[in-house]
Amino acid sequence: DADVTQTPRNRITKTGxxxxxxxxxxxxxxRMYWYRQDPGLGLRLIYYSFDVxxxxxxxxxxxxxxxxxxxxxxxxxxxSAIPNQTALYFCATSERTSGRVADTxxxxxGTRLTVL
Amino acid sequence: xxxxEQNSEALNIQEGKTATLTxxxxxxxxxYLQWYRQDPGRGPVFLxxxxxxxxEKRKERLKVTFDTTLKQSLFHITASQPADSATYxxxxxxxxxxxxxxxxxxxxxxxx
Numbered sequence: 001d002a003d004v005t006q007t008p009r010n011r012i013t014k015t016g017x018x019x020x021x022x023x024x025x026x027x028x029x030x031r032m033y034w035y036r037q038d039p040g041l042g043l044r045l046i047y048y049s050f051d052v053x054x055x056x057x058x059x060x061x062x063x064x065x066x067x068x069x070x071x072x073x074x075x076x077x078x079x080s081a082i083p084n085q086t087a088l089y090f091c092a093t094s095e096r097t098s099g100r101v102a103d104t105x106x107x108x109x110g111t112r113l114t115v116l
Numbered sequence: 117x118x119x120x121e122q123n124s125e126a127l128n129i130q131e132g133k134t135a136t137l138t139x140x141x142x143x144x145x146x147x148y149l150q151w152y153r154q155d156p157g158r159g160p161v162f163l164x165x166x167x168x169x170x171x172e173k174r175k176e177r178l179k180v181t182f183d184t185t186l187k188q189s190l191f192h193i194t195a196s197q198p199a200d201s202a203t204y205x206x207x208x209x210x211x212x213x214x215x216x217x218x219x220x221x222x223x224x225x226x227x228x
Contacts, residue, residue: 004159033215035218040124040220041220042205042220043160043218044218045216048215090159092159103148103209103215103216104150105160105162106162107159107161108159110157110159112157
């Protein structure tokens with residue numbers, strides 16, 4: 001089984017709808033991240049969480065919210081989806097940093113979201 | 117703010133040749149620099165990590181160099197194969213416990 005799973009894998013929705021993307025991991029990592037990827041822009045950080053009680057905004061958090069329900073689960077919500085949120089969304093995990101691993105990240109397979 | 121630049125144009129090479137990808141950054145040097153591989157429709161996969169006090173790191177056919185004077189990392193794939201075709205991302209970490217900043221990636225195509 002995959003270590004980092006995302007659901008759904010594909011979603012088409014309409015402007016104004018509320019959408020939740022879910023991420024689960026079996027790696028036992030404390031740290032979890034949500035990114036979006038757009039052509040030519042690379043990966044941009046939306047939110048990150050270093051443990052269950054720690055949630056932080058990333059580079060592009062406007063229009064998004066997150067919930068860390070447990071060490072293994074981190075969900076991303078779009079309260080009112082808009083077309084420019086159409087993108088590929090990735091969840092990632094990493095171990096607590098040490099010199100050896102230095103936040104090496106493990107990515108899920110991605111969710112392709114289309115907002116019409 | 118910190119900027120990372122990777123070749124935006126795709127790199128096309130012949131099988132067996134060495135592929136060299138470039139990652140340039142501005143301002144101050146990161147504590148760590150990582151390289152990831154991404155196949156179409158899939159999440160990035162970690163390949164190699166190099167620290168600011170290391171000049172070079174190798175893993176099988178892969179080699180990464182890190183020049184803090186030039187503010188540049190080079191990623192080499194020797195004896196390239198069509199299976200190496202993918203997009204390669206560099207990512208910078210500025211302090212332990214910090215966040216990774218990713219470049220936009222360079223697409224590599226290895227022709228038989």
